[in-house]
Amino acid sequence: ICLKALAKRATERYTTAKDFADDLRALLARLHGGGPSQSEADSVGPGLSAESGVTGRSLDSTTPRNAPSSTYLPNASHNALRVVPKGLRAFEPNDADFFLDLLPGPRGREGLPESIRFWKSRIDECDRGKTFSVGMLYGPSGCGKSSLVRAGIIPRLNSDITTIYVEATKRDTESRLLQRLRSHSLEIPADYGLARALAYIRQGGGLDNECKLLLVIDQFEQWLHSHGDREGSELAEALRQTDGGRVQCLLLVRDDYWMAATRFMRELEVRMLDGQNANAVDLFRAKHAKRVLAAFGRANEDLPLDPRQMTFEQQRFIDLAVDQLSTAGRVVCIHLAIFSEMVKGKPWTPATLRHLGGAHGVGAAFLEQTFEGGDATPNHRLHQSAARRVLAALLPEAGSDIRGRRRSYRELQSASGYAT
Incomplete structure (x- = not known):
């Protein structure tokens, strides 16, 4: 709590006094034996404790003087940071139990860094006035955007969120999205294209009334590179059907395609606002x-x-x-x-x-x-x-x-x- 409140960057601190107070009340409840609430434990994800995101480790008087600097020490909740390296491959949902420990930044009371909590809170929200229809996660090549979404965000979403994840290509992004929608048994009429299918879901079909559909399109620069400034694309027509409450989309794109992504969002008539429906992943x-x-x-x-x-x-x-x-x-x-x-x-x-x-x-x-x-x-x-x-x-x-x-x-x- 102190690290978050004292963060050098204003964007890494508490955005409201209420959030600060909520964390302090949760801490007091734990200190008096209440422990974390069930909602807090659930939000951390399987196999994680609410305290698993503590960063750094203090050295007490029993620590040898020649011990390594704290730079190399794991988080306080682990004897040793457990990691399964994946090489060139992105981390996946089954890596969620240790993935949080690879992320920098202060944690909230749920043990989640802001890079995950930012998206989780907005995607879990079903009130269309409090969330976004199309969001954009951007950052330089190799910064871990795919891993952040696949191992950090998706596994921690509420259970009533149905997620469709695809990697964009130059030619068949739309057809693969539609194929994945059908494979999830969403009862989409056979003659519907992608735009009609999403409109059908937005209007109440295909999913239970309490559910939301989240489309995640990774490597979106592939699609932007091949389509240029062409307007009226099939994908743009389809994403116009998102409303945030019932159907939502998250685009992952390299930051050097920011201008092309901005034009695409303008075609959707969706404003990109950092801190609301856009957020960066840094090196x-x-x-x-x-x-x-x-x-x-x-x-x-x-x-x-x-x-x-x-x-x-x-x-x-x-x-x-x-x-x-x-x-x-x-x-x-x-x-x-x-x-x-x-x-x-x-x-x-x-x-x-x-x-x-x-x-x-x-x-x-x-x-x-x-x-x-x-x-x-x-x-x-x-x-x-x-x-x-x-x-x-x-x-x-x-x-x-x-x-x-x-x-x-x-x-x-x-x-x-x-x-x-």
């Missing part, structure tokens, strides 16, 4: 990035489970790695995950980092060792050329900064040269 600050990297190291058994047993060289390795991965004091979240995968099984010492050519050289060194190094298996050497062709097929068009499109198994098999 990690260096201090928090060190905590997360240390957690990945423990999960991969490259660091001791007890952070107090870390050696000076291991601490130095983390400091150097984060320093080399950071730009202007910020670290791209996915870079931490990739880096921890590349150095898995290796000593976490400055000497290892120098041998690999620094944090930025780890990716190239990993591929070279896998296919060309002295320890490369004959099988990897044999398939080196095919692997290069497959990776090339996954790259975006020359001169484009958009993510490469999905490729089918047959397409990749053909690109490899192994098609029969």
Whole structure:
């Protein structure tokens, strides 16, 4: 409560005195033996305690003087931060039990950081006057937007929210949305397109009266990139049917597509207001990035489970790695995950980092060792050329900064040269 009230940024503090008072009353109730209310426990999610979001850890007089800095210590509610690294993949709903501990920022009384509580409170709200019809979660590439929604927000929504999640593509976003709607047994008439289907649900069909449908469209920049400023698109017509109370949509988009996203929202006649229906996901600050990297190291058994047993060289390795991965004091979240995968099984010492050519050289060194190094298996050497062709097929068009499109198994098999 104190950390939230004293946050440097006004946007991270309590927005109203009532919220501040509610948290204080809840604390007093616990101190007098009342414990957290059932609604608070439910809002935290399965497998989590209401106190699980406490950040930092105080060192008492029994802590050894040579213990690691608190930068590497896990949250106070855990002996060690439990993480299951996913590499390049986004975290999913079944990762919800530990995902909160990877997020920065102060927590509310439910143990939720503001990045989750902001969206949960608005999506759970069924009064259309108190929520939004179309919202936008934006941030730089690799900042963890997908993981935040899939492992942080969706698993903690009220049980009466039906969520449809799709990743946008250049061509078939609308058809895949409609297919997912039908697969959820929403009793949509067979001859309805996407816009009519959403209108049908908004008017009371398909769902129980107390339920809401939430559409989540990830990687929305893919759709924006292919459609440009074209008006009257099928998706725009469909999202005009959202009302916030019965049907709602959340778009996830890279921040460098902000102008294109603004034009799209203007076509929907929906105003984008930061703090109401739009919110940013920022990159990690260096201090928090060190905590997360240390957690990945423990999960991969490259660091001791007890952070107090870390050696000076291991601490130095983390400091150097984060320093080399950071730009202007910020670290791209996915870079931490990739880096921890590349150095898995290796000593976490400055000497290892120098041998690999620094944090930025780890990716190239990993591929070279896998296919060309002295320890490369004959099988990897044999398939080196095919692997290069497959990776090339996954790259975006020359001169484009958009993510490469999905490729089918047959397409990749053909690109490899192994098609029969």
